Amino acid sequence: MYNSNYYGVFVVTADASDYGDVLKNIIAPHVAKWKDEKRAKYPDIDNRMVYIPVNEGTPANVNGGYNFNAACKIYYDSIKASDPTATIAGPNDALYRGHSSMYDFISFCKANNCMPDVFTWHELQVGCLDSMDEHIADYRAISDGLGVNWRQVVINEYADYSDCGVPGRLAN
Secondary structure, three states: OOOHHHHOOOOOOHHHHHHHHHHHHHHHHHHHHHHHHHHHOOHHHHHEEEEOOOOOOOOOOEEOOOOOHHHHHHHHHHHEEEHHHHHHHHEEEEOOOOOHHHHHHHHHHHHHOOOOEEEEEEEEEOOOOHHHHHHHHHHHHHHHOOOOOOOOOOOEOOOHHHEEEEEEHOOO
């Protein structure tokens, strides 16, 4: 679930604490209730329903500035407060930002007990289909180096920008 879609706009400008309140008091309680209603039929419902609080870096406004990692901590804690068995994905950025960015994110999450259950990002740039393996290998090397168990990796958006909106090209 792309939770920031709650706002109905891309590049959400909500402050992280306001969005955290929405996650904690509106989105997660409704999802938790729905999951409880479906749990008998789908005992693995927590793995089927994955919260994705951030899409392409937004929203991440914390105390008047951009602080992606601190925002992710707020969102993680907000979701878990209302849905303790939730599966949460992240960082879900627009691209794999490279070794140092992923290292900082995983280090922060490890130190602050907000590690995503599923690692997600997009591969939308030219040539990304050729470099996905390298990005996943880098993520795994960082995790190994920090003593963090690998999480499932999901590339949840992938296409060349020039192909987006052109169904015949996307089918290829």
